[in-house]
Amino acid sequence: MPDDHLVTLYHLNDLGPDELRRLLPGHPDLRITEIGPDEDPHDHRAALADATVVLAPLEKERRITAELLAQMRRCRLVQSVAVGFDGVDHRAAAELGIPVANLPGFNADAVADWAVGALLYLVRHYAAGHARIAEGGWGPEGLRGRDLAALTVGIAGFGTIGRAVARRLDAFGSRVLVHDPVPSEPEREYVPLDELAARSDVLTLHMPLNDATRGLVGDALLARMGRGAYVINAGRGGVLDEDALVRALDSGQLAGAALDVFAEEPLPADSPLRGRSDVLLNPHTAGVTHEAYHAIRARLVESLDRVLSGQAPRNVVNGVIVNHAQPAPAR
Known part of the structure; x- marks a missing residue:
């Protein structure tokens, strides 16, 4: 969809902006902003407020808080790139009508x-x-x-x-x-x-x-x-x-x-x-294999392509029902 803006706070598996663009050729006008692993998302309020899709961080210390979510008026999806979704306040997102999705089963x-x-x-x-x-x-x-x-x-x-x-x-x-x-x-x-x-x-x-x-x-x-x-x-x-x-x-x-x-x-x-x-x-690597790596990339790209194409997200974990992926109403 035109004027879509993907903001990523996810920093594993070499999924930076260049790789995401390569994996999403059907969305050539997609803007992508990367918030680095050592950066506080609260210092990037403008980018998050303009985001239509956000990739959540894995680190709980960089969590997308209720305060940030309240400013994310265009957001159609916060996507966790994992089974867990500790990187976002999913309950606050539900109250604001923002769906949070995960990627179950890949590992x-x-x-x-x-x-x-x-x-x-x-x-x-x-x-x-x-x-x-x-x-x-x-x-x-x-x-x-x-x-x-x-x-x-x-x-x-x-x-x-x-x-x-x-x-x-x-x-x-x-x-x-x-x-x-x-x-x-x-x-x-x-x-x-x-x-x-x-x-x-x-x-x-x-x-x-x-x-x-x-x-x-x-x-x-x-x-x-x-x-x-x-x-x-x-x-x-x-x-x-x-x-x-x-x-x-x-x-x-x-x-x-x-x-x-x-x-x-x-x-x-x-x-x-x-x-x-x-x-x-074991350093939280039970799910880290070559096969799981390729599976998570494929499922992430499928999820992003679906939402960026105007369809409702799958695997929503916070109870937000989306009939079709339109910009969130003004809050």
């Missing part, structure tokens, strides 16, 4: 692969075995692991990624239990969260972060797990109370944990999770 296989790989890392003592040989040792003492077919794995959050994890565990022969408010595969065994923890040898978290889930997996829930159980978090960092996790590990209640996400990222240098042999730490 579901990547995250599911990591979660099952992390499970194997924990229950088969990969790190301890490697360290034994590296230190000149040998032998199985203390390295007796578990067969995945003998384990009950509880999946908390059964969206696209949770379902992908379940399919992989089915192939290993694990017993799979599920907790999710919306049953998507009725043949699965759905249980309340407390029961999920109590019955699972391994609890793997794939839940969104919101007011209801923040800190949900804490002392009380971890205490319900059998002694020597494991926890994996490849969902959102704030769902798991990291202090409670450390206490459970120190007491022996948990035998180990694997974390791809953290309440604060990067993980603080003084975090008690660092330097532990019973914790696998």
